[in-house]
Amino acid sequence: MNFSSYDTEGFHDELFDENGKPRPGAAQLIERIESLPEGDLLRRQKAAESALYRMGITFTVYGSDQGTERIWPYDIIPRIVESHDWKVIERGLRQRIYALNVFIQDVYNDRHIIRDKVIPEDIIFSGVSYRPQCQGLTPPGGIWCHVTGTDLVRDRDGSFYVLEDNLRCPSGVSYVLENRQMLKRNFPSLFETSHVRPVEDYPNRLLATIQNAAPVGRNTPRSVVLTPGIYNSAYFEHSFLARQMGVELVEGRDLVVNDGYVQMRTTKGFERVDVIYRRIDDDFLDPMVFRPDSFLGIPGIMEVYRAGRVGLVNAPGTGIADDKVVYAYVPKIIKYYMGEDPILQNVPTYVCWEDKEREYVLENLESLVVKSANESGGYGMLVGTQSTAEQRNEFAAAITANPRNYIAQPTVALSRVPTIVDDHFEGRHVDLRPYVLYGESIYVLPGGLTRVALRKGSLVVNSSQGGGSKDTWVLNAVP
Amino acid sequence: MLSRVADSIYWMCRYIERAENVARFMDVNLQLVLDSIMLQHEQWKPLVKVTGDVDLFNRKYGDASQENVIQFLTFDSDYPNSILSCLISARENARSIREIISSEMWEQVNKFYLLVKDAAQDSSALDRSHDFFDEVKRSSHLFTGLTMDTMSHGEGWHFSRLGRLIERADKTSRILDVKYFLLLPQVEYVGTPYDNIQWSAVLKSASGLEMYRKRFHQITPRQVVDFLIFDREFPRAIGYCLQKAEDSLHAISGTASGTYSNLAERKLGRLNVDLNFTDAQAVIVSGVHEFLDHFQMKMNEVGDAIFETFFAMRPLPGPYSYSYSAQ
Structure with a gap:
């Protein structure tokens, strides 16, 4: 297969420039792909798909039959981000996450930003994800959003925009790691001398971030991942991360509040839990404080949290900062707290x-x-x-x-990446979700989830709407 | 270890073992049919009786033809102990403990499930049923081997062995019951070549014919009973299963063997001791079917005791007490 008939059709293409020439960082990849024997690429694509099926790397689709599992389609042509572009993204995300975190702390405590009329009071307090129950709280280290997955898009002119801040329970990072693994296994030769920055360190860094959120004074905090259970669409990821970090994966029914602490039920009695990477929404966390009909949560956990006896990652209440109306104010928020102009722009809203x-x-x-x-x-x-x-x-x-x-x-004319369609390449629209960890410092994983809208012409990349994914290569600066 | 996790490991292994044993039931019967002068119909009804739900079968199928019975026990997702249902349950359990078991084990459960699911949609699967049941057995063996060799032999592993052996002891007793309870009444066959063939088939279905011959050479009913119930070395014999299951219980609790720290240990220990103090002759005199029936009842009590001791999620005293029902 080759790219001789490939057409960027006037969109920004991540691998080819407007004249149809491979971009500098993509040239070697394109050359390798074109030099493959006929049929080889398709064979590797098939091998990757059947491996996903065999390994049960699936997500659950709501609204169809209960618990229908599907493989998340995976296209083996990677998306490439060159190092100069990545530098901007990395700086921009650090700035944005820092500012949003200060914003959350301010909103639940002193409310300077409201008193200074930078953002209308009504917008905050009418937000359905504003949690009055969090007023007056300061989590350990003042960190609320430990794990973020910000959605970026690239417009026709090639500049990156922030589309959404996901500050609650962003998912998808397991696919970043699995996609890389898959590509390395099926296509080892592509990686030689390709200067791709590794992503494999993420679970270690996530664990350090989680432990950093434990109550002060716990030397080796017991950390767990809290999942709604196997019917949740992201269950695979919850289990994957727990496995990679070597911590317990728990459901709400495994945890109880006992003696003023959160404890888990084991075959040998109760054991204390220090910090919870929870992958359930605020609403379901504690039926005594939030939704009383929740069976997924742990009754009484908020009281333990307020008393500083258990850490929660992310803190409850972060949702107010990814309310899509608040999003429109983020440039002002950055300016207000940091005195800087935003490095990454919002999509006009x-x-x-x-x-x-x-x-x-x-x-x-x-x-x-x-x-x-x-x-x-x-x-x-x-x-x-x-x-x-x-x-x-x-x-x-x-x-x-x-x-x-x-x-x-x-409508943003999302950038495109060549994608295998039957027996040739066609451009398909993509977005990019980098992952940011906020522990002792702010860390941006050099990589991210590239979601691709597989339907011709479609701009919706969500897995529930016919999207697939690609490996994302962030390149090292070539010396 | 989390109670829920222990529960899932235990049941994952029980379901896999159950699926394998249903395949063994079917296999022994297919072999008997080939060698039998009995009417085909009479041959398949007993299988439904021994494995479980006669009412459900009669309601749905009525006629106990070979095809209906195999369909019911293999692919009927309404019947909770069909091979397909067992694999669905095993996989659900495995999915909930993916981070505990090895990736190899998970992949094998998944592949096993896909094998059965695909066969259920393939109308030709029943034509090559013998091959299919062989594949089911092999898949289960592979899973058991992977469990042995890719998972640390800690608490979780002992729960896996406990589940597998409890299930196996129960099913071996039922395999024996198929022959004893349902075929023996044909007194005119006793001692004939047919009788021999049937006993061989029973042993084969427990993969035990060769090992049996090494120990006893000739096939006699008393010795087959001795072998399948009391042998302490053959891995599908009840005696072996109970001994190793008890070892695992002690490994889990850390109690020395011979002493008892919980209800599960006491129940299983008692059953094991009872087995030690009787023999094949006594069993035959008192009635093999009666013995097996009583044994299965005791096994249910052991299962309940394991649940109570390790998995039950009891409500807590105090303001946050919450009660959850276990699966």
């Missing part, structure tokens, strides 16, 4: 809360992407360019009824 902007949105639904403030995974979203009149009417009614809950953005 219309906040339906503001009358003028709402009017504009309602008049231009056809060209905009509308998102509800607290949904993720591609749910609750309208892609104007690909919508029917009926869908637009539905959204118009919803926006009018509850403007606080909606934002809109212009």
Whole structure:
């Protein structure tokens, strides 16, 4: 297979420039692929797919049959990020996460930013993910968002934008590690002299980050990963991370509050747990404080947390900073706390809360992407360019009824990467989710999840909506 | 170790062992059919009786034809002990403890499940049923071997062995029961070549014919009973299973053998001692079927005691007490 008929069709392509020439960092990869014997690439792609199936690397799709598992489609042509681009991303994310963390601490404590009228009070307190139960809290080290997966996109002009801040329980990092593993196994020759930065260190760093959030004075804190259970869409990842870190994977029913501490039920009685990397939402964490109908959580855990006797990663309450309306204010938030201009720009955003902007949105639904403030995974979203009149009417009614809950953005012409389609390459749109850990310092994993919209022309990359993934190569600067 | 995790390891292994044994039941019967002068129909009804749910079978299928019985016991997902259902349950359990077991074990459970699931959708699978049951057995052996060689022999491993051997002891007793309870009444066959063939088939279905011959040479009912119930060296014999299961219980609790620190140890220890103080002749005199029936009841008590001792999630006293039902 070769790229002779490959066409970038006017989009920014991650491997080819606008003249159809391979980009400098991609030249060696393209050359290797083109020099493969006929059929070899497809054979390796098939081998990778059947390995995923055999290993049961799957995710669960909601809304179809209960617990339907699917393989997450995986395309073996990697996405390449050159070192000068990565430097900008890394600096930009450090700045952004630092500022968002200070923002969360401020919002739940002194509220300077509200008193200084940088962000309207109403927007904060009307956010469904604002947790009054967290008022007055300061987690160990003042760190709230220990693990973040920020969604970045690249527009036609090649510049990166932040699309979403995922500050609650971002998922996908297990695929970053598995994709790399898979590519190394099926395509070892590609890695020789390719200067790809390793991602394999992530579990160690995650564990250090988690332990850093333990109550002060615990020398070897007992850490666990808390999962909603095997029917959760990200269960594979929860189990994967627990395995990689060598810690227990627990469900809510394994934990109890006993004697003022969180303890787990073992075959030999109760044992104390110091810090929990919880992969369940705030809402379900403690039925005595949040949703009383939750069976996934641990009754009484918030009291233990407030008393400083257990650490939670991420802290409850971080969701307020990835509310999509608050998102529109992030550039101001960065400026306010750091006195700096944002290194990574937001996608221009219309906040339906503001009358003028709402009017504009309602008049231009056809060209905009509308998102509800607290949904993720591609749910609750309208892609104007690909919508029917009926869908637009539905959204118009919803926006009018509850403007606080909606934002809109212009359609970003997401960049593309060559992807195997039958027996040739076609460009498919991608985004990029790098992972950021906030422990003793802020660390950005050199890599990330590249999600690819496999349907021709589609801009929706979510796994639940027909997306797949690719390995992401961040290159070392070539000396 | 988390109670839930121990529970899942134990049940994962029980379900795998159960699937293997259902294949063994089917296999022995297919062999008997080939050698039998009995009507085919009479041959398959007993299998439903011995393995479980006669009511469900009658409601759904009625006619105990070879095809119906194999379909029911192999691929019927409504029947919780069919091979397919066992694999679904084993895999669910494995999925919930993926970070505890080795990747090799998980991949094998997954592959095993896919094998059975694909066969269930393949109408030709029943035509080559003998091969298929062989594959089921082999897959289970591979899993057991991987458990032996890729997982640390700590607490979790002992729960896995406990589950496997408890299940196996119960199923070996049922394999013996198929022959004894259901075929022996055909008195006219006793001592005929057919009888011999049937006993051989029973031994074969427990993979025990060769090992039996090394010990006893000639096939007699008393010696087959002796071998399958009392042998302490043959890994599918009840005596062996109980001994090793008890060893694992002691390894889990850290109690020296001969002393007892919990209900599970006491129940299983008692059953093991009872076995030591009787022999094949006594069993035959008092009735093999009666003995096996009583034994299966005792095994259920052992299972309950294991649940109570290690897995039960009891509500706690105090303001945050919460009660959860275990699976």
